[in-house]
Amino acid sequence: MTEIDTRGRILDAAELLFTEQGFEATTLRQITGAAAVNLAAVNYHFGSKEALVREVFRRRLTWLNQQRLQELERLEAEAGGAPLKPSRILEVFFGAALKMAADTEGGGRTFMRLLGRTYTKPSEFVRGFLAEEYAAVIERFKAALIKSLPGVPAEEIFWRFHFMLGAMSYAISGADALHVVAPDAIDDGDPEALHARLMSFMLGGLRAPLPALRAKPAKPPRVSKAA
Amino acid sequence: MTEIDTRGRILDAAELLFTEQGFEATTLRQITGAAAVNLAAVNYHFGSKEALVREVFRRRLTWLNQQRLQELERLEAEAGGAPLKPSRILEVFFGAALKMAADTEGGGRTFMRLLGRTYTKPSEFVRGFLAEEYAAVIERFKAALIKSLPGVPAEEIFWRFHFMLGAMSYAISGADALHVVAPDAIDDGDPEALHARLMSFMLGGLRAPLPALRAKPAKPPRVSKAA
DNA sequence: GTCTATATCGGGATAGAC
DNA sequence: GTCTATCCCGATATAGAC
Numbered sequence: 001m002t003e004i005d006t007r008g009r010i011l012d013a014a015e016l017l018f019t020e021q022g023f024e025a026t027t028l029r030q031i032t033g034a035a036a037v038n039l040a041a042v043n044y045h046f047g048s049k050e051a052l053v054r055e056v057f058r059r060r061l062t063w064l065n066q067q068r069l070q071e072l073e074r075l076e077a078e079a080g081g082a083p084l085k086p087s088r089i090l091e092v093f094f095g096a097a098l099k100m101a102a103d104t105e106g107g108g109r110t111f112m113r114l115l116g117r118t119y120t121k122p123s124e125f126v127r128g129f130l131a132e133e134y135a136a137v138i139e140r141f142k143a144a145l146i147k148s149l150p151g152v153p154a155e156e157i158f159w160r161f162h163f164m165l166g167a168m169s170y171a172i173s174g175a176d177a178l179h180v181v182a183p184d185a186i187d188d189g190d191p192e193a194l195h196a197r198l199m200s201f202m203l204g205g206l207r208a209p210l211p212a213l214r215a216k217p218a219k220p221p222r223v224s225k226a227a
Numbered sequence: 228m229t230e231i232d233t234r235g236r237i238l239d240a241a242e243l244l245f246t247e248q249g250f251e252a253t254t255l256r257q258i259t260g261a262a263a264v265n266l267a268a269v270n271y272h273f274g275s276k277e278a279l280v281r282e283v284f285r286r287r288l289t290w291l292n293q294q295r296l297q298e299l300e301r302l303e304a305e306a307g308g309a310p311l312k313p314s315r316i317l318e319v320f321f322g323a324a325l326k327m328a329a330d331t332e333g334g335g336r337t338f339m340r341l342l343g344r345t346y347t348k349p350s351e352f353v354r355g356f357l358a359e360e361y362a363a364v365i366e367r368f369k370a371a372l373i374k375s376l377p378g379v380p381a382e383e384i385f386w387r388f389h390f391m392l393g394a395m396s397y398a399i400s401g402a403d404a405l406h407v408v409a410p411d412a413i414d415d416g417d418p419e420a421l422h423a424r425l426m427s428f429m430l431g432g433l434r435a436p437l438p439a440l441r442a443k444p445a446k447p448p449r450v451s452k453a454a
Numbered sequence: 455g456t457c458t459a460t461a462t463c464g465g466g467a468t469a470g471a472c
Numbered sequence: 473g474t475c476t477a478t479c480c481c482g483a484t485a486t487a488g489a490c
Contacts, residue, residue, distance in 0.1 A: 001234045004457085022348065024251035027483065038457055043485060045455095103401065117347050121249065123438055131406075159398075162405060163428045166389035166397025174349045179358075196438035197383065201390050204435020211423035233473080254465065265475055270467060272473095457490075464483080472475075 009035040015056050016106055019114040023053050023123065042157050050125050057118075057129065060100070060111045065137045068096045072140060083147045087203055093141050094168055095195070101172045102176065102191035109172075116169030149206075156210060164202045171198045232270050236262040242283050242334055246341040250280050250350065277352050284345075284356065286337050287327070292364045295323045299367060310374045314430055320368050321395055321429070322422070328399045329418035336399075343396030376433075383437060391429045398425045 004012075013035035017026045028049060046052040071092040101112035122130055145157050154185055173196060216217045231239075240262035244253045255276060259266045273279040298319040302311055328339035349357055372384050398421060 005300050021350075022249060023250055024249055025350075038455095039484095040457070040486080041455085049484070070447065074487080090390065118230075120347075120397065121343050122477090123248075123252075159421075160428055162397055163394035163425065166393040166395070167432070168393070170389055170393025170396065171386075173232065177303055179354075193438075193440050194386075196440055197386050200435045200438040201387055201432040204393070205428040205432035208427045208431020211420075211427040213420050255467090256465080265473095266466095267468080267475070268473085276466070455490105457488100459487085459489100461486075462484090465481080466479105467481105468479080469477090470475100471477100472473105 006035075006037050006041055009037055010042060010045065010052070011056055012107060014052055015114065016110055018053070018056060019110045024203065029082070053126065054129055057115070057126065058133070060108070061115070061133045063098055064096055065133060066095055068137050069140060071096065072144060076144070084144055086145065086148050086206055088175065089148055090143050090164070090202055090206070094164070094198065097168060097172070098191065098195050098198070112172045116172050119165070121171065152210065160206050163205060167202060168198060191217065233262075233264050233268055233383065236264055237269060237272065237279070238283055238286065239334060241279055242341065243337055245280070245283060246337045280353065281356055284342070284353070285360070287335070288342070288360045291323055291327055292360060295320055295364055296367060298323065299371060303371070311371055313372065313375050313433055314426070316368065316371050316375055317391070317426065317429055317433070321391070321425070324395060324399070325422050325425070339399045343399050346392070346396065379437065387433050390432060394429060395425060
């Protein structure tokens with residue numbers, strides 16, 4: 001059935017196990033066992049466990065981010081210099097992720113759950129790598145959003161983008177986290193419904209009234225005890 | 228300076244290391260080293276590494292959730308049966324967490340970062356424990372929100388609550404995650420500003436227009452290939 | 455390129471003196 | 473209640489036959 005080569009089998013097995021257990025808790029023995037390949041194959045094909053981890057991310061992330069950039073560029077070309085609607089921008093960025101997350105068969109769902117979690121706690125050796133993969137995309141989408149929401153300060157947009165990433169991460173990890181708080185699970189199996197729910201939530205958040213921020217002190221947030 | 232007993236020193240050190248590295252990657256030797264206690268002390272005081280992990284969560288979580296319940300009950304008593312404003316409810320639930328997260332000195336911040344991440348990927352032996360700790364709180368807040376938003380279906384509220392948890396988690400993990408996507412960091416050091424930003428985002432999301440959901444099929448989402 | 459066998463290391467846990 | 477010393481296991485990685 002799965003007629004792929006050793007290298008691919010290892011990557012698939014690793015992806016799944018990393019998602020279920022994290023890198024640290026996953027052993028090469030588990031991976032090679034699940035992939036039905038020899039223990040030594042990992043070091044032969046990837047050189048080390050860390051290199052394997054990086055490759056698990058790389059093969060999907062570069063593709064995902066390329067999709068996002070292409071879509072955004074297409075929309076911007078269509079608009080011919082006019083700002084895009086926020087909903088369109090979110091649709092491209094998060095839609096790509098949700099689409100991948102909806103791919104239960106091909107392992108996309110597994111990967112997105114892994115990504116969401118890793119993102120919050122990047123082990124030192126993944127952090128630099130992730131930053132590199134994301135740099136271009138974030139820059140472009142941030143710019144598009146700023147242009148799209150002239151009334152909203154760039155800093156606020158950035159934070160809201162960050163919050164949205166969090167919401168998406170939890171949305172995708174759904175089953176994992178929901179069953180903690182929800183005694184009886186709710187659907188979770190309908191990607192389209194999830195997509196619609198998340199988008200409306202995000203748009204609501206993105207367009208919310210600006211928070212009333214107290215004028216921030218130049219630097220010293222705490223007055224010295226001597227008045 | 229830190230004049231606390233062995234047990235407390237171990238808990239503090241473990242909390243910090245777990246947050247930085249995860250449980251799996253953290254060794255008892257690191258913990259006892261950082262706490263400046265003997266290696267055998269962990270097993271003496273807690274029985275096992277797993278029990279230590281649970282205790283790290285328990286000591287802060289029960290307190291946090293008690294605070295939430297007390298606050299909510301106080302508000303509900305004040306209102307005398309009338310529904311609460313959504314903003315008040317969110318303020319209680321997330322405010323308690325953010326307040327704890329703002330406590331840089333006492334380790335509250337560290338703990339909340341740990342919690343946010345664990346929540347998405349509960350190791351089997353923590354999941355049951357977390358569910359138990361949360362059951363009562365979630366039930367009460369869910370009920371309050373449903374009462375507070377008569378126009379919104381309970382299922383939608385549940386999802387939005389879930390999204391909000393994700394947003395908060397990322398908000399608190401701020402530095403960790405932001406520096407991945409943001410080449411140059413943004414403030415992140417101002418808890419009050421973060422609080423205000425997050426609240427306005429969440430309220431916007433919670434009150435967003437309902438998503439247009441296609442009537443969901445009874446069960447078979449995929450038609451059989453035989454027409 | 456795939457296997458077996460093994461080197462080397464560091465993990466959690468415990469026994470038993472103090 | 474705290475220490476030292478140690479057991480036992482399973483981890484990554486590699487050497488070398490096939």
